[in-house]
Amino acid sequence: MRCMGGAEVVKLPGWVTLLRAPNPGPMTLDGTNTWVLRAPGAEHAVVVDPGPLDEGHLARIAEHGPFHFILVTHGHHDHVEGAARLSELLGGTAVLAADPRHGVAAEPLDRDEWLGAAGLEIQVLDTPGHTGDSICFLVECGGERAVFTGDTVLGRGTTVVAWPDGDLGAYLTSLARLTAYEQVVMLPGHGPARADCAAVARAYLDHRRDRLTQVRAAIAAGADSAEAIVAAVYPDIAPEVRFAAVWSARAQLEYLRRESQAAPEQLDPL
Ligand SMILES: [Zn+2]
Numbered sequence: 001m002r003c004m005g006g007a008e009v010v011k012l013p014g015w016v017t018l019l020r021a022p023n024p025g026p027m028t029l030d031g032t033n034t035w036v037l038r039a040p041g042a043e044h045a046v047v048v049d050p051g052p053l054d055e056g057h058l059a060r061i062a063e064h065g066p067f068h069f070i071l072v073t074h075g076h077h078d079h080v081e082g083a084a085r086l087s088e089l090l091g092g093t094a095v096l097a098a099d100p101r102h103g104v105a106a107e108p109l110d111r112d113e114w115l116g117a118a119g120l121e122i123q124v125l126d127t128p129g130h131t132g133d134s135i136c137f138l139v140e141c142g143g144e145r146a147v148f149t150g151d152t153v154l155g156r157g158t159t160v161v162a163w164p165d166g167d168l169g170a171y172l173t174s175l176a177r178l179t180a181y182e183q184v185v186m187l188p189g190h191g192p193a194r195a196d197c198a199a200v201a202r203a204y205l206d207h208r209r210d211r212l213t214q215v216r217a218a219i220a221a222g223a224d225s226a227e228a229i230v231a232a233v234y235p236d237i238a239p240e241v242r243f244a245a246v247w248s249a250r251a252q253l254e255y256l257r258r259e260s261q262a263a264p265e266q267l268d269p270l
Pocket of ligand 1: 074076130
């Protein structure tokens with residue numbers, strides 16, 4: 001995976017603690033980032049993405065309690081698998097997620113809802129695309145803002161559009177939305193924190209547009225399946241993440257199919 005925007009060392013806001021889950025891998029980078037948010041002097045904190053069902057990791061999170069609630073960015077197991085168990089360890093703390101299948105003791109989050117927690121103002125950002133249920137959290141504490149992006153944008157490399165649950169058109173719209181957060185610290189689901197959410201989102205948009213140009217060229221040269229697209233556009237893909245490239249190629253083909261339906265006058269009449 002190539003680096004989107006260069007390496008940098010970003011100091012975390014003082015109200016944020018990173019607890020990284022011990023699940024490194026080709027899709028999870030160094031492991032899932034579990035974030036604990038606590039305003040200065042506040043008794044209760046908030047958790048973003050409890051991560052996998054790993055008892056040691058969940059016990060470490062629980063030591064940072066008590067919590068108002070546990071937030072989930074999306075339903076992939078490396079983010080949400082431990083949520084119900086963490087809730088249980090904490091004596092029933094609510095789990096708030098956009099997808100009702102992942103909530104515990106709470107209604108599903110409304111997209112663009114505001115949540116209050118001691119000293120923290122939390123806005124849900126509706127950012128589908130990586131998955132249908134992907135959301136981000138824009139959090140302000142003491143005049144300082146940070147965006148928790150889950151897998152919508154990562155600290156390094158690129159992310160996957162997990163077709164058919166994910167959707168490339170929705171994903172491009174979500175990336176455009178994240179370009180609004182100039183110089184706002186970005187705290188992703190995997191990889192390091194980044195200083196400027198907008199810059200990372202713009203780099204992802206450029207990357208996606210470059211890929212679509214490559215896919216259009218591959219189709220023009222005769223590629224007629226996701227497998228053929230992967231062979232043409234991702235020739236050096238590592239075997240362990242090849243399935244993700246196939247998902248992305250399917251998402252790209254679906255996006256281009258809809259684009260051609262939406263603009264039939266651009267089609268060759270023959
Ligand atoms: Zn994910």
